[in-house]
Amino acid sequence: MNTPINAAATVAHGSGQPSGTQARWLGQLDRGIGLLVELPAALLVLAEVGVLLVGVIWRYLLHSPIIWSDELASILFLWLAMFGSVVALRRGEHMRMTALVGMLGPRAQAFLDVLAMTAALAFLLLMAEPAYEFASEEVWVTTPALDIANSWRASALPVGIVLMISVALLRLARVGRAADVLWAALAVVATIGAAVLAGPVFAGLGNLNLLLFFVVGVGVMVFLGLPIAFSFGLATFGYLSLATSTPAIVMVGRMDEGMSHLILLSVPLFVFLGQLIEMTGMARAMVGFLASLLGHVRGGLSYVLIGAMYLVSGISGSKAADMAAVAPVLFPEMKARGAKPGDLVALLSATGAQTETIPPSLVLITIGSVTGVSIAALFTGGLLPGIVLGVALAALVWWRYRDEDLSHVRRASRGEIGKAFLIALPAIALPFIIRAAVIEGVATATEVSTIGIVYAVIAGLLVYREFDWRRIYPMLVDTAALSGAILLIIGAATGMAWALTQSGFSNTLATVMRELPGGVPVFIAVSIVAFIILGSVLEGIPAIVLFGPLLFPIARQIGVHEVHYAMIVILAMGIGLFAPPFGVGYYAACAISRISPDEGMKPILGYLAALAVGLIVVAAFPWVSIGFLG
């Protein structure tokens, strides 16, 4: 994200900038708010590591599981997500699509930066009252394990929103030109006002509203450079309040659930683990070894990336966590060797889609439980399709890097490789330790990152002797900010998915697909297209919950093996999930690798095409999916 919102800060001081003393005062206020949110955010990351670790130790070593550890982790997680979102807003790290914005002149860009912040502010102001109402309603609900009022958890939303409002106001006051702010505010108010006046029209449009708000509306906002999370949020808020009679408080509840799903907790933890690996020199050792092995091969480290994602995917249930574990290790070295950032993030995104079927995957488990297909069979069936798509990606890598100039790279000797291996050994052991901890039942996928963190700390302190204590605090804050940026999008997308679901359009689609002429090939082809779109706007799991029960019986009826169909559906959804401009997965990949979404837009087209080819192979040859089912 090298085109963050605070790019406005680099705009020349024009008329209407705050005067000297005022600027100093605002600057102090900004630093005050910074400390107020960054310190708790850092402590929350640390607390999460501690809580999960304590849970694992008590259950696995002391055989006396703690009842409240998961619940406490989940409560802290919502606070972490909200404080992380505030930190991200303050630093301008909420993801934006600036592909179009980037083509404009500096004046227009500065205005759109201000507009983006103003629109974010509008969303926050609209949500503030419902968020407060939501939290105060939760006073009456008791959390099951800790037996405390659920407001302890839900208050994170109004508190976070109010902090974000102050950050946004302060940012506008500090860096926006007065005229820009005025015009932006006018534009936002006028748009909202026009929409409200047109209210009765929406009520008569039925499901056409979905197209209007979620395709046109989200599309326009995303390409204007509004942060993705706020684009999703504004479209959903607009749809729910103008086209339905849903109270706004529902949106808050959906964001709450979307942002604090315990499975997602592995995201910040793997992000932190990635930073630790880098800081302790483990990453360098690992890449050094891989580079000595494959450095003389064109595109060598790209193959390593594809392979590494395949291996890591088997550990965590969450794609964002997988990417967070791999990217920080490989990207610095790949960049140093001249890889273009855009190509890196595109490939990372593509591997995210490629590895969707690799167990244990949440999507597989969800398919199994909502459609009645054996989860064990899905776990077995998912291994080979992931390899087929990996081969398709590798073929494209070979093509793209076939002319890479490696004349300056010397092939490492056996001795050098051996030495690099020894140095890297404790680092290379890490993924195996993590994997073993999961397979041996020491920890769940969510908890296992904490074991990795402990290992990395010990290896860093004792083996690599590279441990800079001063870097821990900024690393924790970075982790919180990154998590906040990702989780706010997921929260808003969860609200959006609710809006789409409640419209009931899923049944319409299922009916259309049942009555398609052309038998199996047409049904599969239409499924692929449908799930690419669904994956893009709904994300994997909501789409499966919604359409799995409707479409799997149809597949069964016309003679498509369910495991085969599951693989087709998951991979299609994966492609949608990681395809810009709507796929959340793509933005997660950009956030994790700290590369602007714009840069990956072009290179990803080729990778998406390669994935599509792989998917067609998987679809055409059922054996790939069901050949190994006993």
Add this chain to the structure above:
Amino acid sequence: AEFQFKYATGQDPTHPVNIRAQEAIDRIREATSGRLDIKLFPANQLGSDTDLLGQVRNGGVEIFNLSSLILATFVPVSGITSMGFAFNDYNAVWQAMDGDLGKHIRAEIAKTPIMTLGKIWDNGFRHVTSSTRVIKTADDIKGFKMRVPPAPALTSLFKAIGAAPAPINFNELYSALQTVVVEGQENPLAIIATARLYEVQKTCSLTGHVWDGYWVLGNKRAFAKLPADVQGIVGRELDRSADDQRADIAALNDSLQKDLAAKGLTFHTVDREPFRKALSSTSFYQEWKDKYGATAWELLEKVSGKLG
């Protein structure tokens, strides 16, 4: 339609809860000549149970099917239906739930922004499954590492009889059982079947340690807007489906046991009396009596006999 409602459930689309809810919805549409159109959203499509409980309170959904155990986070006394080893069989359950205890709970729910729309539906008796040791007696369960949902009625029960209950997110349960993060879990047979837990478990002990039911909850404001005759139709048709759904579960309990046995899950019958005795020797029943209050407790003991 003049009125449009959303009806949310957390169960899989093929679960009797949804089959019978859809039938009620169809009959309601017909009986009201299309004035009330209800859309069914199964399988937590509109949110997790905890979030849906919020939605039915604030009007995000108008009707919501919720386990009595989870409703207890909002209306504490509704958890009493899951008192450990209280109900011996379904006769006892329906006697209590269609009788005074059910009435008492309904009245407590009605003090909030939500209401119950008639009879309670059946979730089932919960049983313990294991991939390691076979659970037959209260001694077998000592130190048994098992996943228990974070409901105080259940965690306190298993703690009191000396098991080691662990909180594992339901999403992670299948994997956690497969890798033996925990040795076992407890659920009604229908869940053991639909979540395919039998693939990663060896034995099922028919402990029937607690019974759990589903309340069909309605948003009061939304229902107040319905004309009296429509309200009457909704109540009548949902109650008819409640009876049908109870019969479905009763039939399922027999057939599921056969199905699951055929798929390799070994069933063991369990003498429940020693478990109840073991519990009585602890402060378990006394603590819950203090929590639920004397009135509710008396209504329960009228059916269960003296507890503790």
